[in-house]
Amino acid sequence: MAQAAPVAQPDVELTYEVPEQVTLLTDAWRRIRRNRLALVGLVIIAVLFIVALISIFWTPYPTWLQAVGPTYQPPSAAHPLGLDQAGRDILSRIMGGALITIQVGIGSAIILSAIGIPLGLLAGFYRGKVDTVVSFFINIWYGIPDLLVALILVFVLSDALHLIPRGVFVIIVAFSLTRWMDMARLMRGQALALREREFVEAARMSGARDFALLFRHIFPNALGPIIVQATFAIPAAVLFEAFLSFLGLGLPPPTPSWGAMAADGYHGMDFAPHIVLAPTIALSITLMAFNWVGDGLRDAFDPRMRR
């Protein structure tokens, strides 16, 4: 067979627009940038972190020092947010409270993810017995007033059995132990859906082990909803701490948590409103910020809105 003569290639450079390859995160970031509320939220959260960081090293007055001035003193030049019922500087305590908010909020989000994600992944991926057990817990828990169970947990662990001293840790533990089910259900759903996708099949055929499949392929693709869920868990955890403070089961005094400050001051709302208003406003601004960011993230990761 005679060799065909080489055909000369047309001397044309093909140039056409290739849609830019974007990762999930870049795409999401782009969309968030357009969401004004979410941006405002991010700024507020950044401020929160900065204030918390500063408070570790410095506050105008020690957060625990009483009788800095007359009790209940309204805001003044020396004390921009006034003094509380024990004569402590409220501005200093608000700063200290920022740190507590971060610890409680983000700590809870992390721990409940650490419990819920693996369990959800395993349940959705392997199905069978693991799924039955995990799903059982998820369903039993649906609709049970989990905050109340968490409250009992805090009470039993700290006050009744003295296993874990009162503090941020026991609150995070109790909250996470009653809230991991939502994360697990989410993760399970994602795993169930993703395990059927082609890229998973492809990875499996190239010999990837289960562990790698789970954490290198399935998990990253479910990241979006996970982050959203975790972000919404933060305000819930912070309000849980306020709820505990209201009942006297919160952080040990004189910890300047915003929830405890509000719980201490709400009785005097007509007499000295600044005491309850300062932490309440701080709480609402911060929690709204987390909610806006969560909303923004949810819109950002929504595949239906992708072009």
Add this chain to the structure above:
Amino acid sequence: MRGTLLYIGQRLVLIAVTTVLVSSIVFILLHQIPGNAFLNETRTSPEALAADLRHYGLDKPLPTQYVAWVSGVLHGNLGESLVNRGVMITPLLIRETSVSFTVGFFAILITIGVGLLLGVVAALRQNTWIDYGASSAAVVGYSIPNFVIAIFMLLIFGHYFYDWTQGTVFYNVGWGDWTQIPVPAIALGLPYASYVARLTRASMLETIRTDYVRTAWAKGLKARIVVLRHALRNALIPVVTILGPLITGIITGSVVIENIFGIPGLGKEFVQSILARDYNIVIGVFTFYAALVGLANLTVDVIYPALDPRIRY
């Protein structure tokens, strides 16, 4: 019909199991507390302590106590208060549940009503300041600790209204007649309106965007009303899906609201029994909660098909 009845029957069994399970968890958790501390009495003599332990059956080993308690629950007997001698728990909780139910029912009406309103307004005026305002107002509701909202309302309606109207129109603390329901119900239901508002808004937006709706809208007022009715009906469906968590949220919120407004309901009992370390009542309250939530979810699941014909069991 038979299918539905069978379904309800199955669910009732599941509710019973869940109730026993959840309250068992609480029972076992709380009984880790040793006997005399569980009893919460400051007896000075060991004989008196022993007599009290015997009275409450706390001198028996835990498995025996558990079995006795479970059989008590299945017969409707939740035991006697540890702190208030002679007060039997079941009649107490039944009375308090009816109180909480009344307030809670109206609270849910408010949640749904206000939420629908905010959601519709936000959807109809999408991306305007009204939209942002309505959405933010809703978010504020669940970004503030509910006891702050409650005390604010107590002061306004209970105290300042009394001053402003010279004692004619104001909120009277306590429980006895129907005028004492609205204020606590609002305080209880309002924070959750935001969840309903958000769902309503999203659902309305979806409905409004369709072509035929837009055509109908352009036709004038009467057509608009029809459109709104149709859109609202569709908006209610996702709301019903969150009715379960909503009820749970109302129950959790009632714990604070009932305390602040002096309402003798289940939520107040829950708080007081924890503060007083009346563990028998705490376990009893949880049992009630578990059963109530199960029944509420069942009711929602039964109503759901009536609203959305696509669903069938």
Add this chain to the structure above:
Amino acid sequence: MSRFAVFRSLAVALGTISVVAACGGGGGTTSENLAADQTLSFPIVDDVGNTDPGKMSAGVDIDIFRNTYSGLYKFDDQLNEVPDIATGPPQVSSDGLTYTYKLKQNVKFSNGDPVKADDFVFSWNRAAAMQGDYATLLNVVAGYDDVANGKATEMTGLKKIDDYSFSATLSAPAGYWYTENALWTLWVVNKKIVLAAGKATDTAWADNPATAIGTGPFKMTARTPKQSIDFAPVPNWYGGSTGTLTKVHIEIVADQKAQITKYESGGYSLIGFAQGSLTPEDVIRYNSDSQLKKQLTLEPQARTSWIGFNMCEGPGKPVKSCTAASPFGGDGNGKLLREAFSLAVDRDQLIDIACSKGTACIKATGGVITKGLKGYLGDNTDPWAKFDKAKAQQLLQQAGGPSAVGNLTYTYNTSAQNKAVCDNLASQWRANLGVTVQCAATDRASFFNARTKCSYPIFRHSWGADYDHPQDWFDFLFVTDAGSSGSCYSNPALDQLEKNANTKVLSESLGDYKKANQILVDNCVTGNLFYGVQQYLVHPYVKGAGGNPLYDNYWAGVKILQH
């Protein structure tokens, strides 16, 4: 445990401290007309715990049911002990052991049954058998131990003489027994009714308005547990007039802000009966407004609060309950530390912050026994109750510095005031001594149990006197193995003083008790903080309310004017 005082001579000595509202006491102007609705209503925070006099121990319960039950003696408004059902003071035998009581013959229960000696003997025996918190009031009666142990049902020392007289024989002379006769555990119950409802020691009869039969001017007419309790005057009460009230309505409302909101909108006649109290903000608000101040009454209360120090020096030393050494134990470094910790507290700051700017308590400067009670040492006689930051630091250094105490936790039973006190103490110790003390709250029962076992190195302690007699303080708090000590303090010299003093009549023994009190001060056994004040908020149209240092005025003296 906290005991609530029921004694008298306070009014005179403490009178200088009280701020009397315009509507305290009776004797209203004759031109005032009575309102049509003579219902007295007030709130309490928790439902009553025990309705049976034999078991009753909480101040709330006692203050309410003192209007429905009564006994041989009571205390009048000047806090003198006077006969109630007894005809006069008891006849005491020459050896001081046997007390003979004669009953009035016209006394009837609210259901018409006559009161006989049988009822009294029955009531006292069942109280001993029921072993409530105050059963020990009877422990001086011969035969008490066997009844307390369940080996017998009747105390050998109690004997009925005839239908209207009986005697009590003590196992040892006790000068305070007569005073104890006026306390609630010795109130009379209807033997027939109690036995008809169940065993002698059952309490269910007292929860039910139909069978809760007593000898007081009022009776319980309705009870909705955890919600409300209603009372009405006893028709044809044997004791004469029951006053002008036609109904007493008590509501259980947990939140103090809700209570005062309802008070201010006319829903309650008063707040303060049955140990009610106000939030600090509300007290300050009322106290600082010249108009509102007229509704506020502040009565000195016979209660002292102090810093409790654990005096254990090692396992079993000085008492068996000691399991480990406490930094505060002993006469060496321990004493220096106790003094340092007490001197480092500025009590003016403390009562400003923790007592609503000094309206809920006053500084304790005269020893542990409350000012106005017998045994009080005198104003400013306690050197350790002064504030001396420099000396405190010096003493701390002498004792070894902050490391000598290590990590300390100050424990208290949950209450708003206790929390405020601990928070302030911790702040002052940290600022003035550089020592960090944690504050820990615990429920009442666990706290009392643990405190009695001397489990806490430093803790909150307080005592509300039950009667005006120093024995009430020393026997329960400061003798070796005292039941409510918490500090495991043991001083044989003090024990001896106390034992001798107890046998004598108070006029002879007062000097000994004061010496004992001085021993406590000299050794800084307690860090005395403040004496209590009871707050009453009463509408101007409610007359005869308020109270005296030991209890609220009886309901029979209250009337509601037109408003």
